[in-house]
Amino acid sequence: xxxxxxxxxxxxxxxxxxxxxxxxxxxxxxxxxxxxxxxxxxxxxxxxxxxxxxxxxxxxxxxxxxxxxxxxxxxxxxxxxxxxxxxxxxxxxxxxxxxxxxxxxxxxxxxxxxxxxxxxxxxxxxxxxxxxxxxxxxxxxxxxxxxxxxxxxxxxxxxxxxxxxxxxxxxxxxxxxxxxxxxxxxxxxxxxxxxxxxxxxxxxxxxxxxxxxxxxxx
Amino acid sequence: xxxxxxxxxxxxxxxxxxxxxxxxxxxxxxxxxxxxxxxxxxxxxxxxxxxxxxxxxxxxxxxxxxxxxxxxxxxxxxxxxxxxxxxxxxxxxxxxxxxxxxxxxxxxxxxxxxxxxxxxxxxxxxxxxxxxxxxxxxxxxxxxxxxxxxxxxxxxxxxxxxxxxxxxxxxxxxxxxxxxxxxxxxxxxxxxxxxxxxxxxxxxxxxxxxxxxxxxxxxxxxxxxxxxxxxxxxxxxxxxxxxxxxxxxxxxxxxxxxxxxxxxxxxxxxxxxxxxxxxxxxxxxxxxxxxxxxxxxxxxxxxxxxxxxxxxxxxxxxxxxxxxxxxxxxxxxxxxxxxxxxxxxxxxxxxxxxxxxxxxxxxxxxxxxxxxxxxxxxxxxxxxxxxxxxxxxxxxxxxxxxxxxxxxxxxxxxxxxxxxxxxxxxxxxxxxxxxxxxxxxxxxxxxxx
Numbered sequence: 001x002x003x004x005x006x007x008x009x010x011x012x013x014x015x016x017x018x019x020x021x022x023x024x025x026x027x028x029x030x031x032x033x034x035x036x037x038x039x040x041x042x043x044x045x046x047x048x049x050x051x052x053x054x055x056x057x058x059x060x061x062x063x064x065x066x067x068x069x070x071x072x073x074x075x076x077x078x079x080x081x082x083x084x085x086x087x088x089x090x091x092x093x094x095x096x097x098x099x100x101x102x103x104x105x106x107x108x109x110x111x112x113x114x115x116x117x118x119x120x121x122x123x124x125x126x127x128x129x130x131x132x133x134x135x136x137x138x139x140x141x142x143x144x145x146x147x148x149x150x151x152x153x154x155x156x157x158x159x160x161x162x163x164x165x166x167x168x169x170x171x172x173x174x175x176x177x178x179x180x181x182x183x184x185x186x187x188x189x190x191x192x193x194x195x196x197x198x199x200x201x202x203x204x205x206x207x208x209x210x211x212x213x214x215x216x217x218x
Numbered sequence: 219x220x221x222x223x224x225x226x227x228x229x230x231x232x233x234x235x236x237x238x239x240x241x242x243x244x245x246x247x248x249x250x251x252x253x254x255x256x257x258x259x260x261x262x263x264x265x266x267x268x269x270x271x272x273x274x275x276x277x278x279x280x281x282x283x284x285x286x287x288x289x290x291x292x293x294x295x296x297x298x299x300x301x302x303x304x305x306x307x308x309x310x311x312x313x314x315x316x317x318x319x320x321x322x323x324x325x326x327x328x329x330x331x332x333x334x335x336x337x338x339x340x341x342x343x344x345x346x347x348x349x350x351x352x353x354x355x356x357x358x359x360x361x362x363x364x365x366x367x368x369x370x371x372x373x374x375x376x377x378x379x380x381x382x383x384x385x386x387x388x389x390x391x392x393x394x395x396x397x398x399x400x401x402x403x404x405x406x407x408x409x410x411x412x413x414x415x416x417x418x419x420x421x422x423x424x425x426x427x428x429x430x431x432x433x434x435x436x437x438x439x440x441x442x443x444x445x446x447x448x449x450x451x452x453x454x455x456x457x458x459x460x461x462x463x464x465x466x467x468x469x470x471x472x473x474x475x476x477x478x479x480x481x482x483x484x485x486x487x488x489x490x491x492x493x494x495x496x497x498x499x500x501x502x503x504x505x506x507x508x509x510x511x512x513x514x515x516x517x518x519x520x521x522x523x524x525x526x527x528x529x530x531x532x533x534x535x536x537x538x539x540x541x542x543x544x545x546x547x548x549x550x551x552x553x554x555x556x557x558x559x560x561x562x563x564x565x566x567x568x569x570x571x572x573x574x575x576x577x578x579x580x581x582x583x584x585x586x587x588x589x590x591x592x593x594x595x596x597x598x599x600x601x602x603x604x605x606x607x608x609x610x611x612x613x614x615x616x617x618x619x620x621x622x623x624x625x626x627x628x629x630x631x632x633x634x635x636x637x638x639x640x641x642x643x644x645x646x647x648x649x650x651x652x653x654x655x656x657x658x659x660x661x662x663x664x665x666x667x
Contacts, residue, residue: 049502050502076498076502078232090508093221093508134503
């Protein structure tokens with residue numbers, strides 16, 4: 001999956017300058033940068049949730065495109081539906097075979113409550129896990145995570161990274177935006193640094209450790 | 219289509235899980251119907267009009283041979299206006315301040331002219347300019363008409379007394395002068411006697427001719443009573459107050475109650491439902507190829523149409539049941555329901571499409587609800603502007619579905635031959651729905667930003 005010259009403007013404000021990014025099978029790309037650097041904008045464009053002002057996203061598979069799972073920073077589900085209802089609805093919209101079975105499996109995998117409570121009544125951590133579950137419905141080949149561990153407890157963080165590792169093991173890739181350099185050290189194979197909407201670094205974890213951009217939060 | 223159905227089912231489920239919203243949806247039409255009824259009722263209420271009696275009318279006024287209890291007559295004929303006795307100065311002050319709508323002045327000499335029965339006395343009506351003056355004028359004319367109807371009986375009776383005097387003879391009074399009249403009956407007898415007793419054949423022949431004329435005149439004057447009454451009332455109006463629906467069940471009330479309910483509920487619901495997709499952060503997920511943006515707009519329009527049908531059907535049932543229970547005639551509350559349902563769906567879709575435009579522009583549901591309300595209120599009022607009253611305002615009102623919806627409902631429920639109007643208003647509603655939906659689709663990019 002490749003982004004070629006993608007940029008996004010909001011009126012006069014450039015949220016993302018023209019950016020190139022290639023995502024390859026097995027990648028675990030950490031997208032880092034301070035607040036407002038353009039990380040969420042780039043992930044939204046890669047997810048297809050936001051149209052770029054210029055540039056395009058292309059696929060290496062003759063335009064068929066990989067299945068993309070997207071976990072936005074804020075929970076993106078229907079507050080007045082239960083987690084199961086949310087999962088079944090999005091599974092049907094994704095045209096997943098046997099949506100009920102898929103929902104059941106993800107409820108168990110991510111240990112989500114299934115007691116009829118509405119999603120709005122869940123804790124922030126559970127809402128974030130529901131967010132992840134929805135992203136996993138279609139069996140994504142590219143998983144895009146926007147600061148996914150912010151409201152998760154250590155056990156749930158571990159579970160999240162296990163899921164991400166599983167996607168990579170199946171030949172997929174993971175791109176995650178984070179401000180946590182420890183997560184970068186532990187889970188990234190590649191690092192992309194954004195500053196003021198511009199991509200200023202794209203290299204391996206080792207290259208990043210040696211690069212001046214490593215102290216991006218300093 | 220399956221995706222639209224899925225999201226529509228989700229919206230309906232969400233709606234049913236909001237008890238406060240559901241309660242509002244049920245109460246709103248009922249409150250609206252009652253409010254519309256009250257507005258109609260008070261629109262037809264009697265204006266306050268001062269009654270300035272400069273002639274100091276007596277309690278009992280004798281016109282011809284009839285005696286009138288003046289306060290009673292006034293209280294009986296003031297059905298169209300509320301008469302308030304005031305002095306001339308008080309009345310002028312209150313008219314200037316707008317406390318009263320008009321004043322009726324009984325000038326000096328009114329009673330004597332009325333008693334004289336030779337010259338018509340005049341009442342003077344003073345009104346303010348504009349506002350209710352036209353209506354007050356009409357209602358004062360109705361008041362004078364009612365007074366005239368009572369007085370004309372006295373006038374006719376008095377005139378018939380004179381006719382009787384001419385026929386039968388006797389003592390009479392006119393304009394204060396006393397006189398004795400021979401009368402046609404006696405004149406005929408006298409002429410017959412002359413004809414029989416006269417020795418002069420010429421005198422006898424002329425007396426015979428005169429006697430014939432007198433008999434003809436008696437016949438003609440004998441029929442003058444009916445003729446006078448017919449002349450006074452060439453056309454009589456018979457009022458049957460039980461022939462139609464009461465104001466509460468009238469076609470207009472029902473059509474306006476439906477129109478107002480849909481105008482607000484469908485606009486606000488569609489606007490809030492679309493903006494809520496962004497509030498819940500879901501619109502981005504859906505826009506990733508799961509649902510096309512125009513399908514999302516279509517879902518909200520379909521939601522508004524469905525709610526419109528459900529609420530409108532309930533209101534129509536309520537009106538129908540009340541009409542049956544009250545035993546009122548007119549209208550076809552049951553036979554026309556299918557036509558009404560079509561109108562409710564099309565009108566709901568048109569209002570919903572306008573709501574989606576508001577939702578797309580507003581971007582978040584609280585703003586969408588506020589903007590939807592602020593936009594719908596003046597547009598509904600514009601829809602109430604009658605044709606020809608204010609050209610630009612009327613045309614602006616036509617660009618919003620309200621006036622078309624009301625017109626459609628009235629035609630669907632009560633018109634004998636509704637098809638022309640239904641086709642025209644239905645086309646307007648569909649056209650507006652398409653225009654608003656297209657604009658909402660164009661504005662959807664704002665939701666994704």
